[in-house]
Amino acid sequence: MFDLIYQDEKTQARAGKLRLKNRAFDTPGFLPVATKGDVKLVTPDELKDIGAQGVISNAFLLYLRPGVEVIKEAGGIHRFMGWDGIVFTDSGGFQVLNKDFIIKMESEYVLFKSPFDGSKHEFTPEKCAEIQMLIDSDVALTLDDCPTYKRDYDQVATSTKRTIDWSKRFKSAHNRETQNIFGIVQGGVHKKLREKCAEALVEMDFDGYAIGGLSIGEPKDLMNQVIKWTTPTLPSNKPRYLMGVGSPEDMLEAISMGVDIFDSVFPTRNARHNTVYTKKGKINIGKEKFSHDFRPIDEGCKCYTCRKFSLAYVNHLLREYEYLGMRLATIHNLHFLVNLMEEVREAISKDMFPEYKKEFLKDYLSP
Amino acid sequence: MFDLIYQDEKTQARAGKLRLKNRAFDTPGFLPVATKGDVKLVTPDELKDIGAQGVISNAFLLYLRPGVEVIKEAGGIHRFMGWDGIVFTDSGGFQVLNKDFIIKMESEYVLFKSPFDGSKHEFTPEKCAEIQMLIDSDVALTLDDCPTYKRDYDQVATSTKRTIDWSKRFKSAHNRETQNIFGIVQGGVHKKLREKCAEALVEMDFDGYAIGGLSIGEPKDLMNQVIKWTTPTLPSNKPRYLMGVGSPEDMLEAISMGVDIFDSVFPTRNARHNTVYTKKGKINIGKEKFSHDFRPIDEGCKCYTCRKFSLAYVNHLLREYEYLGMRLATIHNLHFLVNLMEEVREAISKDMFPEYKKEFLKDYLSP
Numbered sequence: 019m020f021d022l023i024y025q026d027e028k029t030q031a032r033a034g035k036l037r038l039k040n041r042a043f044d045t046p047g048f049l050p051v052a053t054k055g056d057v058k059l060v061t062p063d064e065l066k067d068i069g070a071q072g073v074i075s076n077a078f079l080l081y082l083r084p085g086v087e088v089i090k091e092a093g094g095i096h097r098f099m100g101w102d103g104i105v106f107t108d109s110g111g112f113q114v115l116n117k118d119f120i121i122k123m124e125s126e127y128v129l130f131k132s133p134f135d136g137s138k139h140e141f142t143p144e145k146c147a148e149i150q151m152l153i154d155s156d157v158a159l160t161l162d163d164c165p166t167y168k169r170d171y172d173q174v175a176t177s178t179k180r181t182i183d184w185s186k187r188f189k190s191a192h193n194r195e196t197q198n199i200f201g202i203v204q205g206g207v208h209k210k211l212r213e214k215c216a217e218a219l220v221e222m223d224f225d226g227y228a229i230g231g232l233s234i235g236e237p238k239d240l241m242n243q244v245i246k247w248t249t250p251t252l253p254s255n256k257p258r259y260l261m262g263v264g265s266p267e268d269m270l271e272a273i274s275m276g277v278d279i280f281d282s283v284f285p286t287r288n289a290r291h292n293t294v295y296t297k298k299g300k301i302n303i304g305k306e307k308f309s310h311d312f313r314p315i316d317e318g319c320k321c322y323t324c325r326k327f328s329l330a331y332v333n334h335l336l337r338e339y340e341y342l343g344m345r346l347a348t349i350h351n352l353h354f355l356v357n358l359m360e361e362v363r364e365a366i367s368k369d370m371f372p373e374y375k376k377e378f379l380k381d382y383l384s385p
Numbered sequence: 386m387f388d389l390i391y392q393d394e395k396t397q398a399r400a401g402k403l404r405l406k407n408r409a410f411d412t413p414g415f416l417p418v419a420t421k422g423d424v425k426l427v428t429p430d431e432l433k434d435i436g437a438q439g440v441i442s443n444a445f446l447l448y449l450r451p452g453v454e455v456i457k458e459a460g461g462i463h464r465f466m467g468w469d470g471i472v473f474t475d476s477g478g479f480q481v482l483n484k485d486f487i488i489k490m491e492s493e494y495v496l497f498k499s500p501f502d503g504s505k506h507e508f509t510p511e512k513c514a515e516i517q518m519l520i521d522s523d524v525a526l527t528l529d530d531c532p533t534y535k536r537d538y539d540q541v542a543t544s545t546k547r548t549i550d551w552s553k554r555f556k557s558a559h560n561r562e563t564q565n566i567f568g569i570v571q572g573g574v575h576k577k578l579r580e581k582c583a584e585a586l587v588e589m590d591f592d593g594y595a596i597g598g599l600s601i602g603e604p605k606d607l608m609n610q611v612i613k614w615t616t617p618t619l620p621s622n623k624p625r626y627l628m629g630v631g632s633p634e635d636m637l638e639a640i641s642m643g644v645d646i647f648d649s650v651f652p653t654r655n656a657r658h659n660t661v662y663t664k665k666g667k668i669n670i671g672k673e674k675f676s677h678d679f680r681p682i683d684e685g686c687k688c689y690t691c692r693k694f695s696l697a698y699v700n701h702l703l704r705e706y707e708y709l710g711m712r713l714a715t716i717h718n719l720h721f722l723v724n725l726m727e728e729v730r731e732a733i734s735k736d737m738f739p740e741y742k743k744e745f746l747k748d749y750l751s752p
Contacts, residue, residue, distance in 0.1 A: 054701075
């Protein structure tokens, strides 16, 4: 159940709360990525300490390893991971973009191969629904056909039609009342196709709507244009999830257009490559110039890493390729985004979102 | 200051307490290895939760990276690492066995090269003392000449003479009263040389004595023989530290011969390669047969990993090469050894050490 709590007056930004069984997720909110059933390097207790309320895992990858049976025997994904916050599961639709996984796509199904053992797996919307029901995540994503940015209009039109068809089949096959389903709006960078897809999905009445197929190589302006076309076509009483977007500036822009939920591997992947977020922008903390800097990574930050360790220490660990350095940087980055969303929610509730956004970006994007 | 608290009646095992400034280390005790200023993958808070009271870091490696100046500016190694337990620092003497580091050894100094940038570093006992004073560890180890196991008697005799000479020079150069110094007994596998070295070091009156040059390829029986020769030559009111030994069975045997302190990379390195300790012996938890095992790694274990996660989950993470799996296995292994030492201390205090040892090994070594 989604409660819309505040609606900003000057923008489309809104604050809400998604309630699923005994779990809640405040929006706007960020989902750390737990592709294989863990957020790389951090424990569920640390996620909780960071303030994260949900994660997104990948149903297709969990189906390959450790296998759905294992997760079912464990008592579902929450018990398997030891995480009692919200779990979204992505359908695997996004993996059609990955040459390690895709063999071919037909109108009836997608044929995947396992990068682990080369085995072939016929994925249908029905099978995808079944897997996610067995995994027992809180929110299942429908199986979609995500076209690459470079496809031409006719190809994207065909692909959009397939996404609509598969969404309907997914929903028909799904019968787990305690699990929400979000439909994924596709349609490439074409207004007409996005609108057509959104209208069809809205008619099917999903619990929430994801905007897929963005942040895959298209120019930033075009991405924002697509979001701007899409959000007005979605019902205001349902949550809107922009998939795969996670830079602070992109999230703030999308929030102003009415997006509620985000996920991205950026904060965790960047951390493992020495890049961290600070109020004054992204920095590479592996650089030698930080080796004598005994301040925290980001002054004023309340994350575990900044409370306990100096930039110089994390710099030393990262330069020595010590996993602990990557872990501490990951904690900082996740906290940064989760905290950003907390501040955004507060700003919205005080009718101060445009001012907050402007102020944040002034420091964050300053050279 | 070292207090001998209990002396077992039937063996040489003893329980004691090493007090250094406001820090204490109960013996027999195990030091996790923090070579580069961190125990791989775990935080100081986790070490504390595990029950670890001290770690051993490597002065030579810290001198190369991040450099002594950084640690000094941080306010010493404890503040740099964020760890307020005991810190031992190894001198770098052990690195003479490593071809990545050693260029040559003369009677006056050892010439090291940095594997990072190829730079050359002349290491003398005086320089080694100075570095450890600046790092401000609680216990400094003297610079020794550690011969390989295969050297012949005459070579080991020359090397032992050098260790004695360097120990004296180290002690003369050292003037930090708040830092303890442990001399390292060398002498290969030769009774006469071990005794000669120990007598010379004891005459110099160190705060404790390490037994070095073992667990470097010699047969287990010979290692135990050397320990048996050496401990009686050391004063009973000073702590005895067997360097680089960390398997449960070897530690128990050494404790029965009067050893108090251990360190080893085994628990952390093994964990990163899927091997964990359990009461019933070592197991490889990366094997497929554990993929449906929802018990903890070791039933009855109170470590964070066993309290929170199933063997099946850790198995999944390790098979997927997820660092979190290595981290959880590391926590378990360190806890296992630290807890073993706690149980040993309790057994000694109840005059039950031989029985405890027998009972533990019966399960641990059972096929």
